[in-house]
Amino acid sequence: MKRIYIPLILLMLLLFVSCKPEEPLVKQDFALATVVKITLRDHATEELMDQLFARLREIEERMSMVKKESDVYKLNHAQGEALQVHEDTYYVLQKAKEYFELTGGYFDPTLGSVVELWKIGTEEAAIPSSEELEKALTHVDGRQIELLDNLQVRIPQGAVLDLGAIAKGYAADEMAKIAKEEGVTSAIFDLGGNVLTLGDKEGKKFRIGIQEPFSEILRGSPFAILLLSNQTVVTSGDYERFFEEDGKRYHHILDFRTGYPVENELASVSIITDSSIRADALSTAVYAMGREKGKAFIESQENLEAIFVTRNKKVSVTTGLSESFILEDSSYHQE
């Protein structure tokens, strides 16, 4: 009897160990002006993790407004001359122009001249004079970006590119692409308010928290949960970066018509789709459009879902989310 049981127990133990899911590998670092956290749930190696962060840094090095070696910095200082850029930058500029057209300018990658005046997110943030704003606005128009042959790009003198509302989405897509190629079937890429899920969690959708717009704690205080698999959720809101003066909040999403921070009833907008670059550009644009215009825009597009949160805590979600959106905070009212 004994002789039979011991090998049997060993076999069962072996089976149990081999069936046990891999420990997820998690790494967190600061990049693209935000905290980036990657969770790999299978095929996870330190080497792959390093490769993913290296790709992230590469994109940052090419698209930063402040790093002197970046394509964006060079274009902003090229005095109207054409320059050859990396294909990453060329691709993101192509997409940026596409979203500029699609949103009627609510997403505008040439708002840099205005962004530079406000300095929101820095110690020197202050309200610019109306003359300064007016002058800066003359350089704002996405159509000015000329995409030429051989990866050459030209912007007019005075125009300033800012890819801050789209680069994180691109980085998330690119990291997920690499992970997928390396065999990963389950992962989360979290770049601040920009989350991309690859696959699912042992057959169940990932539970992704949506940031509470009025919370003092910026990360990790969700008011709702979204069930996602192979999808991205990108949130834009007035709480990410702002300063206050005379009791008024000046935040980082700007109106291309006035150069002032957008003022409407929205506290945040989350966009859900399968491409993170698209979700990133459109979350900024739809936030800037406001609730009514934003909703009509979402409905006019294929494969695009959204969560709207107003300042008086009204929540509405598009029909495609009815099964996957779970409101957790009872101080909110879902319409």
Ligand code: ADP
């Ligand atoms: P976050 O950076 O908080 O994720 P967004 O993706 O909405 O938020 O991007 C906001 C950033 O994009 C701003 O900090 C600014 O650099 C730039 N920006 C501001 N307003 C616009 C706009 N209307 N269109 C495109 N870019 C914008």
Ligand code: MG
């Ligand atoms: Mg954005």
